[in-house]
């Protein structure tokens with residue numbers, strides 16, 4: 240029995256007789272040394288490419304600042320094109336690999352390793368991917384060493400990874416077996432990434448989520464395999480930053496297993512991006528990671544409070560992560576307040592209030608920059624907004640939306656100016672206010688405006704509902720509903736939009752409104768979570784300085800109408816004021832440059848110096 244327990248705790252290497260242990264250790268060390276060698280080489284490369292990149296970025300900004308485009312050079316798309324305009328061959332899919340280097344460096348640099356289920360742009364489903372990449376790049380540019388550990392999903396396009404190399408082959412425990420696992424290293428968007436690839440079926444499939452393997456077990460495996468990799472290679476970061484329920488078990492594994500092996504230095508930070516998913520888990524499932532699931536089934540540890548007294552009781556990996564991390568962050572101050580007041584995890588968060596922080600997400604100002612965005616047919620910025628009109632006309636033509644009139648020199652037709660274009664780019668899940676999104680279609684038509692929805696869902700019922708709406712509207716002049724995920728098209732839509740709609744029922748932070756603003760789209764949002772922290776109503780006389788969009792509170796259609804109607808009326812009746820606000824929202828700094836420092840403060844508050 241003792242042996243069985245130990246087996247789960249230590250890789251077979253550590254269980255072997257002494258001589259074998261020494262032999263294997265040497266091998267581990269040589270792997271480690273090899274890795275370290277590659278590692279430092281990668282760092283040099285990353286820094287080098289960052290520098291060259293910066294100059295190209297500055298050059299791009301400069302060349303764009305005149306926004307001297309010739310309209311005649313654009314090839315106008317049409318809905319009948321064999322290849323849709325957003326699927327063209329773009330020069331480089333991996334948006335802006337450069338990490339800005341002109342940022343002031345922090346005085347006491349750290350080594351931070353993010354362990355995450357998503358990373359933009361290679362494995363992005365929603366905001367989690369954007370946030371991990373954006374925060375990592377911001378910390379990198381402030382002088383810290385940052386790595387990301389990510390499952391090597393089969394669906395990741397390898398050509399988007401620079402310098403991909405196998406660096407370590409090792410075994411990691413799962414459900415009574417030691418699974419042979421490969422760790423690859425590569426560079427994505429200027430960040431060093433370790434890809435964990437088990438030799439079993441985990442992470443196989445066409446999408447990041449929803450493969451035909453048990454997702455909970457796969458992420459339990461990934462959590463342990465990430466720590467095992469650190470143990471094998473001797474990595475001792477200052478901070479292990481885990482995200483969401485998928486890596487919620489890692490702090491348990493760290494403190495109750497790896498900390499008593501060789502990992503001494505790291506401290507754990509958990510970011511909760513969305514409390515809706517809490518990693519429901521049985522004791523038996525947790526035991527598959529090598530921990531004893533039974534001992535976590537207490538109110539102080541990881542039991543799901545709602546199941547107390549049920550047979551069986553359940554665990555929550557997110558709760559376990561909250562309890563066992565040194566610091567917990569959620570993605571906006573308002574969402575922090577909401578989570579302390581509502582939901583079953585509130586009591587756990589209140590108990591852990593001293594280490595719980597609300598830090599609003601940022602956007603990556605280099606990846607989301609209309610002045611350099613490779614996906615845009617014309618670039619623009621707050622001082623030179625002309626390119627935005629072209630982007631709108633381009634999208635209207637490409638999607639077959641009404642854009643009557645002819646080009647007059649460098650001027651797009653009048654109709655493009657007169658008809659406001661609303662975009663909604665979202666995962667189509669109840670959280671996002673599905674009933675309000677479908678209502679908005681009707682309202683936008685009634686208002687004589689145009690709307691494009693870019694949405695992806697994995698729920699058959701929602702898919703059918705929106706397919707029905709698409710069938711009804713997509714041949715008409717003013718509505719397009721596109722049921723897919725497209726990074727390229729999302730950039731073009733933000734650039735084309737006059738209004739970005741985010742009518743969420745709840746929204747921990749929300750990036751769409753911030754990206755929209757950077758691209759000159761005025762937000763119409765429901766007042767909840769991070770939306771309440773970033774969008775302020777234009778008609779609120781008491782807060783004129785902050786005013787930047789249109790806000791509603793209720794969850795009913797009438798509430799949405801009140802904000803949408805005001806936005807459309809404003810667009811039509813007060814064009815100068817509208818344009819002034821467009822310039823204002825483009826100049827707002829909602830980037831990580833503004834907020835990464837708050838994460839650094841949290842890291843510094845928990846790190847130890849051995």
Ligand code: ADP
Nearest residue numbers: 365366665666693694695724725729749750751
């Ligand atoms: P969430 O994380 O809940 O999905 P956020 O607003 O925080 O919501 O982040 C969503 C991110 O995903 C944004 O970058 C948005 O542009 C992107 N996104 C959402 N749906 C799509 C889609 N169908 N196609 C392309 N990008 C999308």
